[in-house]
Amino acid sequence: MDFGPHLLLAMLEGLVQASVLTLTALGLSLVFGVMRVVNVAHGEFFMLGAVLAWWITFLVGGPPALAFIVALLVAPLLVGTIAAAADWLVLRRIDYDPERTIVATIGLLYIIQQLTLMSYGPDARPVAPPFNTRLALPWFEFGSGGVQIYWPWGLSITSYKLFVIFAALLTGLALWAVMARSRLGLILRATQQDRETAQAFGVPVERVYALVFGLGAALAALGATLVVPIQQAHYLMGGDPLLLSFIVVIIGGLGSLRGTVVAAILIGMSDGIISVFFSPTLAKMLATLLVAMVLVFRPQGLFGSKPA
Amino acid sequence: MSRAVGLHLGVIAALLALQFVLPAYHHGVLARVMVMAVFAMGYNVMFGYTGLLSLGHAMFFAAGMYGMGLAMKQWDVPLVPAFLLGIAAAFLLALVVGVLALRTAGVAFMIVTLMFSQSLFLAILHFGAITRGDEGFALARSLRQVAGLDLAAPATRYFAAWGLFSVVLLGTLALVRSRRGRVLVAIRENEERTRMLGYDVWRHKLMAVVVSGTICGAAGAAYGVLFGYVGASFSQVPYSIFPLLWVLLGGAGTVIGPFVGTLFMFYLIDLSSGLTDAYMLVVGVALVLLTLFLPRGLMGSLRDRGMKWLP
Numbered sequence: 001m002d003f004g005p006h007l008l009l010a011m012l013e014g015l016v017q018a019s020v021l022t023l024t025a026l027g028l029s030l031v032f033g034v035m036r037v038v039n040v041a042h043g044e045f046f047m048l049g050a051v052l053a054w055w056i057t058f059l060v061g062g063p064p065a066l067a068f069i070v071a072l073l074v075a076p077l078l079v080g081t082i083a084a085a086a087d088w089l090v091l092r093r094i095d096y097d098p099e100r101t102i103v104a105t106i107g108l109l110y111i112i113q114q115l116t117l118m119s120y121g122p123d124a125r126p127v128a129p130p131f132n133t134r135l136a137l138p139w140f141e142f143g144s145g146g147v148q149i150y151w152p153w154g155l156s157i158t159s160y161k162l163f164v165i166f167a168a169l170l171t172g173l174a175l176w177a178v179m180a181r182s183r184l185g186l187i188l189r190a191t192q193q194d195r196e197t198a199q200a201f202g203v204p205v206e207r208v209y210a211l212v213f214g215l216g217a218a219l220a221a222l223g224a225t226l227v228v229p230i231q232q233a234h235y236l237m238g239g240d241p242l243l244l245s246f247i248v249v250i251i252g253g254l255g256s257l258r259g260t261v262v263a264a265i266l267i268g269m270s271d272g273i274i275s276v277f278f279s280p281t282l283a284k285m286l287a288t289l290l291v292a293m294v295l296v297f298r299p300q301g302l303f304g305s306k307p308a
Numbered sequence: 309m310s311r312a313v314g315l316h317l318g319v320i321a322a323l324l325a326l327q328f329v330l331p332a333y334h335h336g337v338l339a340r341v342m343v344m345a346v347f348a349m350g351y352n353v354m355f356g357y358t359g360l361l362s363l364g365h366a367m368f369f370a371a372g373m374y375g376m377g378l379a380m381k382q383w384d385v386p387l388v389p390a391f392l393l394g395i396a397a398a399f400l401l402a403l404v405v406g407v408l409a410l411r412t413a414g415v416a417f418m419i420v421t422l423m424f425s426q427s428l429f430l431a432i433l434h435f436g437a438i439t440r441g442d443e444g445f446a447l448a449r450s451l452r453q454v455a456g457l458d459l460a461a462p463a464t465r466y467f468a469a470w471g472l473f474s475v476v477l478l479g480t481l482a483l484v485r486s487r488r489g490r491v492l493v494a495i496r497e498n499e500e501r502t503r504m505l506g507y508d509v510w511r512h513k514l515m516a517v518v519v520s521g522t523i524c525g526a527a528g529a530a531y532g533v534l535f536g537y538v539g540a541s542f543s544q545v546p547y548s549i550f551p552l553l554w555v556l557l558g559g560a561g562t563v564i565g566p567f568v569g570t571l572f573m574f575y576l577i578d579l580s581s582g583l584t585d586a587y588m589l590v591v592g593v594a595l596v597l598l599t600l601f602l603p604r605g606l607m608g609s610l611r612d613r614g615m616k617w618l619p
Contacts, residue, residue, distance in 0.1 A: 038415050038419070090600060093600055094599055094600065098414060098415055099361050099414075099418075100599045100603065102361070102363075102415070102418060103556065103595055103598070103599050104595065104596050104599040104600070106592075106595055107591075107592045107593065107594070107595030107596035107597075107598075107599070108592065108596065109592065110588045110589060110591050110592030110595070111589060111592035111593060111596065112592075113588065113592075114588045114589035114592065115586075115589065117586050118586050118589070239545075243426065246419060246423075250419065281430055281433050281434045282434055284430055285427050285430035285431055285434055288423050288426050288427045288430065289423070289427045291423060292408075292420050292423035292424055293408075295412060296408045296409065296411050296412060296420060297411070
C-alpha cells in the first residue's frame with residue numbers, strides 16, 4: 001500500500017481508538033472534576049466492563065446482535081452499581097481525602113483484577129460483533145490523466161468500527177446534554193463548584209458522589225463493551241486505558257470535560273498513527289515522559305485555565 | 309541511652325541472634341524481608357516524614373539494581389564498585405526527578421512520579437539488547453564474591469542484609485532526630501508555616517527525595533547482589549505500591565514501622581499462598597482495610613496509645 005492510503009487507514013484505526021478513549025477518559029475526568037479525587041481503579045472498571053460483556057453474551061446466547069445489545073445495556077449498569085457500592089462502602093468513609101482515596105482505589109484495583117483472574121481466568125476471550133461488514137474505501141491519485149479514483153487493496157473499515165465511532169459520539173453528546181441542560185447536570189456542577197454551599201442548598205452530596213463515581217465507571221465500561229468485539233477481554237487489559245486516560249485528563253486540564261474530549265481525540269489518533277509507523281514501546285515511553293513534563297511545567301494542562 | 313535508641317538496637321541485636329536459630333526457610337525469608345525493609349525505610353523518609361506521596365519508587369529500586377547489574381554484566385566492574393555505582397545511579401535519578409517533580413504537589417506529584425517510573429520501565433524494555441528486557445538477567449555466583457566471602461551462601465547473605473538493614477535503620481533514626489529531620493516533619497505538618505518560619509522548604513524536600521531515592525537504590529542494588537537476579541518486573545507499578553503498603557501497614561512516620569509492615573506483609577502473603585495464587589488480592593484487601601480502619605498503621609497506633617516516645 002502507498003503512504004497515503006496507509007496513513008488514512010492509520011487515522012481510521014486511530015479514530016476508533018480515540019472514540020473508546022474519549023468515553024473512558026470522560027469517566028475519569030467526571031469523577032475528578034466533581035469529586036476532586038483520582039480513581040486509580042478506573043482501568044479495572046474498564047476491564048470489568050469488557051469481561052462482563054463477555055459473560056453476558058455467553059449467557060444470553062442467540063444471535064450475536066441480540067446478545068451484544070443486552071451486554072451494551074447491562075454491563076455498564078452492573079459496573080456502575082459496583083463502583084457506586086465501592087464508593088459508598090469505602091470512599092465515603094474516608095471522607096474523600098485525596099491521598100487516602102488513591103491508596104484505597106489502588107487496593108480496589110488489585111481486588112477487582114485478582115477476583116477476575118480467579119473467576120474468569122487468565123485467557124483472553126473475544127465477543128462476536130453484532131455486524132461486521134467490510135466496507136472498502138476509495139483513494140484518489142493525481143496521475144497523468146487527471147484525478148483517478150481507485151480502490152486500494154486493504155484500505156477498508158468494518159461497519160462495526162463505524163458504529164463504535166458513532167456510539168461514542170452519541171454518548172458524548174448525551175453527556176453534554178445532561179451536564180449542560182438538565183437538573184441533574186445543575187446539581188453535579190453545583191457540587192463541583194462548591195461542595196459545602198451545594199449541601200447547604202439541599203443537594204445530597206454523598207448520594208451525588210456515589211452517583212458520579214458509578215457514572216464514571218459506567219462510561220469506562222461502556223467504552224470497554226464497545227471495544228471487546230475488536231480487542232479481546234482479558235483480566236490485565238485495564239492498565240493501558242488507565243494510563244492513557246490519565247494522560248488525556250492531564251493534557252485536557254484536570255476537571256475540564258471539553259478539554260478531555262479534545263485531548264482524547266488528539267491522543268487516541270496520534271497513538272493509533274504512531275503505533276502504525278513506530279515501535280510501540282518507544283512511542284509509549286516518549287508519550288509518558290512528555291505528559292509528565294506537561295504536568296511539571298504546566299500543571300493546569302493545555303486547555304485548563306485555573307491552576308490545579 | 310534513650311528508650312528509642314535502646315529499642316532499635318534491641319531489634320538489630322535480635323535479628324542478629326535469630327540468624328543462628330531460625331530454620332532454613334524462615335532464615336531465607338527474613339534476609340529478603342530485611343532488604344525490602346530497607347526499601348520501605350527509604351520510602352518512609354519521603355512519605356512518612358516529609359508527607360510526599362510518591363507512586364514511582366520502583367524507579368529508584370530499579371536504578372540501583374540495574375546500575376549495579378549492568379556495571380557487573382556489561383563492563384565487568386567488580387562487586388563493590390558496581391554496588392556503589394548502583395547507589396550513585398539512584399542518587400542521580402532522585403536528584404533529577406526531585407528537581408522536576410517537586411514543582412508539582414499533591415495528586416499531580418503522585419501522577420508525575422508514577423509516569424517517570426513508568427518511563428524507566430518502558431526504557432528498560434526498549435533497550436532490551438542491553439537489559440534483556442522483560443526476562444532480565446541472572447548474576448552468576450562467581451560474580452557475587454567479595455573478599456573471599458560468597459554472598460550467595462545463606463549465612464553471608466543474611467549477614468550482608470542485616471548489615472545494610474542496621475546501617476539504614478540507625479541512619480534514618482539519626483536523621484529523624486536531627487534538626488533537618490524535624491524540619492521535614494514540620495513540612496509534613498504545615499508547609500506554609502515552615503516556610504514562614506524561614507526554612508527553605510524546597511531544599512529540604514529535595515533532600516528528602518534524594519535521601520529516600522538513594523536508600524531505595526541501595527535496597528535494589530543489594531537485592532540484585534544477594535538474590536542474583538536483575539529484572540524489569542522490579543521497575544513496574546506493583547513495586548511502587550509495595551513500599552507504600554509496607555509503610556502504611558507498619559506505620560508511616562515511625563522508624564521501625566517499615567520493617568514491621570514488611571515482615572507482616574511477607575508472612576501474610578506467605579500464609580495466604582496456601583489458599584490462593586492470586587496473592588495480589590491480599591495486597592488489595594490489606595490496602596482498603598488499612599485506609600478504612602488503621603490509617604496510622606501498627607506502630608503509629610501504638611504511638612497514639614501510650615508509646616509517645618516512639619520516633
